[in-house]
Amino acid sequence: MKVSVIGTGYVGLVSGVCLAEKGHQIICVDVDQAKVDKINKGIPPIYEAGLEELLQKNLHKNLVASTDLRQAVMDTDLSLIAVGTPFDGSEIDLKYIKQVSEQIGTVLKDKDGYHVVVVKSTVVPGTSDGVVLPILEKASGKKAGTDFGVGMNPEFLKEGEAIPDFMYPDRIVLGGIDDRSIDALAELYAIFDGVDKIRTNTRTAEMIKYTANSLLATLISFSNEIGNLCATVGVDVVEAMNGVHLDKRFTPILETGERIFPASITYLAAGCGFGGSCFPKDVKALISYGNQAGSPMRLLESVIEVNATQPEKMIALLKQHYPVLQGRKIAVLGMAFKPGTDDIRESPALPVTKTLLEEQAIVTSYDPIARHEAEKIFGTTVDFRDDLKEAIAGVDAILIMTRWQQFQAIPELLKDMENPPLVVDGRRMLDKTSVDKYEGIGLKSSVAS
Numbered sequence: 001m002k003v004s005v006i007g008t009g010y011v012g013l014v015s016g017v018c019l020a021e022k023g024h025q026i027i028c029v030d031v032d033q034a035k036v037d038k039i040n041k042g043i044p045p046i047y048e049a050g051l052e053e054l055l056q057k058n059l060h061k062n063l064v065a066s067t068d069l070r071q072a073v074m075d076t077d078l079s080l081i082a083v084g085t086p087f088d089g090s091e092i093d094l095k096y097i098k099q100v101s102e103q104i105g106t107v108l109k110d111k112d113g114y115h116v117v118v119v120k121s122t123v124v125p126g127t128s129d130g131v132v133l134p135i136l137e138k139a140s141g142k143k144a145g146t147d148f149g150v151g152m153n154p155e156f157l158k159e160g161e162a163i164p165d166f167m168y169p170d171r172i173v174l175g176g177i178d179d180r181s182i183d184a185l186a187e188l189y190a191i192f193d194g195v196d197k198i199r200t201n202t203r204t205a206e207m208i209k210y211t212a213n214s215l216l217a218t219l220i221s222f223s224n225e226i227g228n229l230c231a232t233v234g235v236d237v238v239e240a241m242n243g244v245h246l247d248k249r250f251t252p253i254l255e256t257g258e259r260i261f262p263a264s265i266t267y268l269a270a271g272c273g274f275g276g277s278c279f280p281k282d283v284k285a286l287i288s289y290g291n292q293a294g295s296p297m298r299l300l301e302s303v304i305e306v307n308a309t310q311p312e313k314m315i316a317l318l319k320q321h322y323p324v325l326q327g328r329k330i331a332v333l334g335m336a337f338k339p340g341t342d343d344i345r346e347s348p349a350l351p352v353t354k355t356l357l358e359e360q361a362i363v364t365s366y367d368p369i370a371r372h373e374a375e376k377i378f379g380t381t382v383d384f385r386d387d388l389k390e391a392i393a394g395v396d397a398i399l400i401m402t403r404w405q406q407f408q409a410i411p412e413l414l415k416d417m418e419n420p421p422l423v424v425d426g427r428r429m430l431d432k433t434s435v436d437k438y439e440g441i442g443l444k445s446s447v448a449s
């Protein structure tokens with residue numbers, strides 16, 4: 001199929017590259033000339049394992065990038081809209097979705113033949129048929145369902161694992177205003193053999209996406225709240241959660257006979273909080289949507305509240321040992337909101353680092369790939385290092401903010417130190433007995449208070 005993908009961020013570029021790899025003819029469109037130039041040189045503007053190789057393999061064969069949306073829509077049969085849908089402080093901000101709908105509609109006015117416009121961005125229920133469709137009709141002067149189709153195809157990829165998630169999805173949701181629109185999406189994904197496909201209307205497709213993200217965020221905040229109680233009453237949350245996690249309902253048994261471990265994969269691992277460009281904004285958008293619909297989302301409000309205070313737990317644990325942070329040397333390990341990505345949006349490391357700097361601690365930091373992003377925020381106020389060993393040399397305390405597997409080396413690195421630093425484990429990824437001075441989320445502080 002000939003497909004234009006509008007927006008070349010995490011979702012747009014990964015979708016475009018993977019669909020090209022599956023044999024479709026893809027034109028990736030973005031307003032950002034610099035991004036388009038990079039893509040056309042085979043350099044992905046974002047870091048995602050395996051993306052560069054796949055891009056270079058398909059570039060100028062099945063895939064090309066462009067800033068010319070008109071030509072891209074003219075030359076293709078289906079357009080996937082994958083622009084950002086931020087939270088504006090009170091509700092979902094649909095300005096990019098509206099802009100693109102208007103632009104596509106204007107092209108459809110002059111285009112012969114049946115074109116299908118599909119929303120891939122995460123949008124609140126009612127957006128595809130209540131916002132996108134009327135804009136397309138107005139700008140094109142044509143009728144949805146007769147002259148063109150409208151679909152909704154949410155994306156479930158995780159950053160850091162985007163390529164395998166896209167290539168081997170758990171399910172594909174094919175939402176549309178009518179059978180013809182859904183059939184076009186079914187054709188696009190026909191090549192994904194053996195994957196469960198859900199044919200549904202656009203509103204249900206939109207709701208599936210929010211429900212999935214909100215459930216995952218709820219599991220995390222639930223685990224964090226239990227962790228906070230455990231720490232207060234002297235139970236280790238990791239041990240408590242192991243007892244829960246072994247329930248087969250939470251650790252499905254794979255075809256190989258293995259259980260799904262660790263708990264972080266099933267979103268039951270307590271830690272310093274969830275971040276990223278999606279959970280925080282999507283849960284907030286659904287709360288706002290629920291309020292507007294007259295169905296308040298009280299549980300989800302708590303999910304956000306619990307998450308907002310989790311990073312502070314790291315500072316509280318640190319202060320058990322160092323009540324005054326001024327002049328203390330602290331290593332913040334991990335700036336990315338999760339391993340496998342250089343994305344630091346809403347990362348718990350950001351408020352923690354800000355607090356440390358406000359309290360005049362001397363902060364060093366190491367992140368395997370997100371240094372360049374974190375430097376844009378902290379500049380030289382943080383001493384960024386490219387080497388874990390250098391970042392922790394001579395510090396009073398280490399704060400583990402991201403579950404990078406590289407940090408498993410910490411006990412070994414501290415082993416021979418005369419006066420090893422305190423380790424505050426925000427991801428509960430180290431054995432608590434593997435270092436001399438250990439504090440962790442969901443664990444009673446070793447300092448009697």
Ligand SMILES: NC(=O)C1=CN([C@@H]2O[C@H](COP(=O)(O)OP(=O)(O)OC[C@H]3O[C@@H](n4cnc5c(N)ncnc54)[C@H](O)[C@@H]3O)[C@@H](O)[C@H]2O)C=CC1
Nearest residue numbers: 007008009010011030031032082083084085121122155159
């Ligand atoms: N990042 C992720 O892991 C996932 C994101 N989503 C959803 O997908 C959507 C996109 O997210 P990301 O890819 O992270 O966003 P992003 O912010 O990384 O990329 C959006 C891109 O759209 C471009 N853009 C904006 N207006 C445009 C226009 N008029 N024409 C052409 N390009 C335009 C921007 O320049 C940017 O490159 C959001 O709704 C998000 O919630 C869904 C699943 C996973």
Ligand SMILES: O=C(O)[C@H]1O[C@H](OP(=O)(O)OP(=O)(O)OC[C@H]2O[C@@H](n3ccc(=O)[nH]c3=O)[C@H](O)[C@@H]2O)[C@H](O)[C@@H](O)[C@@H]1O
Nearest residue numbers: 155156157158159264267268269273274275276278337338
């Ligand atoms: O809509 C989206 O954008 C995507 O949002 C999440 O993906 P992502 O944000 O990339 O990353 P996750 O691996 O889900 O992690 C999110 C956050 O939760 C945290 N987390 C995860 C698991 C856990 O047990 N505890 C925990 O704190 C991670 O550290 C991270 O900060 C969803 O997992 C994807 O299915 C979805 O497509």
